[in-house]
Amino acid sequence: MTTAIPLTLHLLVLIGLYELAAGFAGFTGRIDWMAMLDEFERSPALTFVTGFAAFAIGGALTLSHHHWTDVLAIIVSAVGCIVLVEGLLIMTIGRPLLTLSRGLVGNQRLVSIFAMAFGATLILLGLIGRADPTLM
DSSP: OEESOHHHHHHHHHHHHHHHHHHHHHHHTSSOHHHHHHHHHHOHHHHHHHHHHHHHHHHHHHHHOOOOSSHHHHHHHHHHHHHHHHHHHHHHSHHHHHHHHHHHTSSHHHHHHHHHHHHHHHHHHHHHOEEOGGGO
């Protein structure tokens, strides 16, 4: 696939590596997402700091890559926007969001497999993709 912005390819690989690592850790039991949610519920400070970190990462991604020119760029820009909004929601309405998250991670192995597949796909797209600035 071709994108207009070279940065897109690098960000696809980075986001993919994160997804692949998180999925692998969940699949192998290195992390227990339900235990993590329990920890968040016991610590409002941890919840807020995590929300702030997600907001900062999503904000930086959105500010540095706000391009909706092609499929690859849309994926990166959408991930940035989603992470930014997720960070704001974690900071402002953490408890209801944690309740919703419990339902989503109820089957940790299935969610982990999805995360690993998504991450591997993004890495592959980033590595085999081509940047052509004339597409802008």
